[in-house]
Amino acid sequence: MEKITSVGVVETQYFTCNEEIKLECGDTLKPVTVAYETYGKLNQAKDNAILILHALSGNAHAAGYHNEEDKKPGWWEDMIGPGKAFDTDKYCLICSNFLGGCSGTTGPSSINPKTNRPYASDFPVITIEDMVKIQVKLVDHLGIDKLLSVAGGSMGGMQALEWAISYPYKIKSCIVIASTSRLSAQGIAFNEVGRKAITADPFWNNGHYYNEDKKPDKGLALARMVAHITYLSEESMHQKFGRRLQDKVNLDFSFDIDFQVESYLRHQGKSFVGRFDANSYLYITKAMDYFDLVEKHGSLCNAFNKVLAKFLIISYTTDWLFPPVQSKEIVRALMNMDKEVTYCDIDSPFGHDAFLLEAERQTKIIKSFLKDIS
Amino acid sequence: MNEHYKKSQGLHLNYAVISDFIAEGSKVLDLGCGSGDLLYLLKEKKNAQGRGVEIDNDNVIQCIEKGLSVFQGDIDEGLKEYQDQSYDYVILNQTLQCTHKPDYVIQEMLRVGKKIVISFPNFAYWKVRNDLFFGGRMPKSKILPFEWYNTPNIHLVTIKDFREFCEKREITILKEVLTTRAEVKTSIFHKLFANLLTEEVIFVISNKVQCL
Numbered sequence: 277m278e279k280i281t282s283v284g285v286v287e288t289q290y291f292t293c294n295e296e297i298k299l300e301c302g303d304t305l306k307p308v309t310v311a312y313e314t315y316g317k318l319n320q321a322k323d324n325a326i327l328i329l330h331a332l333s334g335n336a337h338a339a340g341y342h343n344e345e346d347k348k349p350g351w352w353e354d355m356i357g358p359g360k361a362f363d364t365d366k367y368c369l370i371c372s373n374f375l376g377g378c379s380g381t382t383g384p385s386s387i388n389p390k391t392n393r394p395y396a397s398d399f400p401v402i403t404i405e406d407m408v409k410i411q412v413k414l415v416d417h418l419g420i421d422k423l424l425s426v427a428g429g430s431m432g433g434m435q436a437l438e439w440a441i442s443y444p445y446k447i448k449s450c451i452v453i454a455s456t457s458r459l460s461a462q463g464i465a466f467n468e469v470g471r472k473a474i475t476a477d478p479f480w481n482n483g484h485y486y487n488e489d490k491k492p493d494k495g496l497a498l499a500r501m502v503a504h505i506t507y508l509s510e511e512s513m514h515q516k517f518g519r520r521l522q523d524k525v526n527l528d529f530s531f532d533i534d535f536q537v538e539s540y541l542r543h544q545g546k547s548f549v550g551r552f553d554a555n556s557y558l559y560i561t562k563a564m565d566y567f568d569l570v571e572k573h574g575s576l577c578n579a580f581n582k583v584l585a586k587f588l589i590i591s592y593t594t595d596w597l598f599p600p601v602q603s604k605e606i607v608r609a610l611m612n613m614d615k616e617v618t619y620c621d622i623d624s625p626f627g628h629d630a631f632l633l634e635a636e637r638q639t640k641i642i643k644s645f646l647k648d649i650s
Numbered sequence: 651m652n653e654h655y656k657k658s659q660g661l662h663l664n665y666a667v668i669s670d671f672i673a674e675g676s677k678v679l680d681l682g683c684g685s686g687d688l689l690y691l692l693k694e695k696k697n698a699q700g701r702g703v704e705i706d707n708d709n710v711i712q713c714i715e716k717g718l719s720v721f722q723g724d725i726d727e728g729l730k731e732y733q734d735q736s737y738d739y740v741i742l743n744q745t746l747q748c749t750h751k752p753d754y755v756i757q758e759m760l761r762v763g764k765k766i767v768i769s770f771p772n773f774a775y776w777k778v779r780n781d782l783f784f785g786g787r788m789p790k791s792k793i794l795p796f797e798w799y800n801t802p803n804i805h806l807v808t809i810k811d812f813r814e815f816c817e818k819r820e821i822t823i824l825k826e827v828l829t830t831r832a833e834v835k836t837s838i839f840h841k842l843f844a845n846l847l848t849e850e851v852i853f854v855i856s857n858k859v860q861c862l
Binding site: 586588604607608611612614616617618619620621622623637640641644645647648 | 677699701707710711713714715716717718719720721722723730731732733736
């Protein structure tokens with residue numbers, strides 16, 4: 277019999293928080309609906325839950341399939357399941373779509389109860405702190421006092437750090453992969469190009485395009501193409517595409533697609549448009565840009581002053597968007613504050629995307645780390 | 651007592667010696683901590699607040715499995731992640747001779763730690779001399795098992811060399827434990843001919859004059 281390694285068919289669930297949520301910008305939101313999925317069983321003591329935090333373009337569907345015919349599993353299928361890093365035989369995994377998203381949780385495409393129309397650009401500017409605030413409501417709703425761990429890569433890692441700092445009594449451990457305590461100028465720059473691509477699209481219409489036939493698809497696709505380059509490395513692009521031509525032997529001497537890498541990026545842009553909302557992209561990248569633990573707390577050491585969790589920080593050698601040196605800054609501050617922290621710098625050619633691709637090595641590290649948390 | 655502890659207990663004489671140096675509840679940084687056996691021992695036996703630095707991926711994973719906090723990095727790049735005088739002890743066990751810049755590593759250790767524990771195989775041990783003198787070949791032994799072309803031991807050193815280094819750099823030697831064939835040697839005779847008779851040595855050094 278084949279060994280079962282997937283959680284199988286799963287269903288997205290919804291929780292609506294009817295409390296008024298006060299946001300960092302000063303505005304309030306009510307109600308907030310949260311889309312989430314769970315994998316594995318919550319034990320009676322409710323102390324085996326791990327919250328998985330997704331990155332920019334992720335969603336609540338982290339593992340398994342939505343129906344029998346579904347060909348594409350959740351975004352972290354390699355890491356979540358029976359016997360995997362996040363072992364569903366042992367732990368109960370929770371993953372929710374974050375605030376401002378477009379995959380079930382309240383965001384700019386949701387209906388504003390005051391106008392009965394989509395929020396669009398009336399949606400308040402949200403932050404990582406706000407996202408975590410909503411996640412806390414969900415975890416409370418599920419009756420969990422303390423999470424065994426929170427874990428996330430990239431922007432998910434920012435949320436994990438926010439959990440550790442703002443809710444120290446609510447988590448036992450914190451796994452931060454390919455992330456940072458503040459996005460670099462380079463990171464902000466790329467996000468701005470992405471936003472500009474969207475807002476420069478004539479169909480963006482100041483965000484009010486939900487009831488129109490044409491949407492800012494071209495702008496969103498372009499934003500994704502630019503961003504996708506930052507997720508790869510020079511080495512991985514060379515390996516994957518080199519200078520190989522796409523379905524042709526000779527150059528075209530035109531502006532059509534010549535190279536495989538062009539075709540790949542266009543495909544990435546096109547398929548992204550089908551599953552993502554342009555306004556969400558604007559809000560989420562802004563939240564990422566605003567995240568700055570040093571600015572907020574005076575210093576990283578101050579930020580980590582009250583944390584209680586045991587930390588695991590992982591970086592990837594060829595990640596230039598969230599480079600290892602930024603992970604080391606976090607580790608240094610934690611060590612200086614005498615907190616328990618383990619740091620692994622994994623040698624991988626895959627750039628920032630490694631956190632989604634290097635399942636095998638990541639699994640060994642995370643499994644060992646979680647074994648000691650109880 | 652769990653399996654890690656039992657395993658590490660009988661492993662090395664220098665683990666036991668080093669463990670004796672370390673005061674209860676100390677903050678300890680182990681450089682090149684390998685699979686974390688010494689750190690684990692110190693944590694269990696001395697209630698030490700132990701941290702490790704290790705470059706090898708598999709070793710790091712073994713450390714994590716033991717519940718240790720470990721930093722994956724290269725000690726030759728220095729200890730810039732660590733604050734001045736932030737550890738009671740910084741340990742470099744059987745690793746000095748593998749470093750590219752031993753003087754820099756020692757200088758960094760003295761910056762970060764109040765006391766430094768360094769152990770290394772003594773290259774002036776009579777058997778080593780014997781190998782070279784009579785055999786005419788690069789010495790090989792249990793402690794130095796490699797061939798000349800694949801050895802990580804690139805900065806081999808003798809007790810005399812190390813003492814001289816400490817004197818030149820105004821480093822205080824607080825303690826010197828001589829071991830040969832897995833036994834601590836304390837006789838006056840042995841101490842008199844320490845450089846000739848000692849297979850492995852463990853130094854405790856410090857920047858300031860301190861009593862252990």
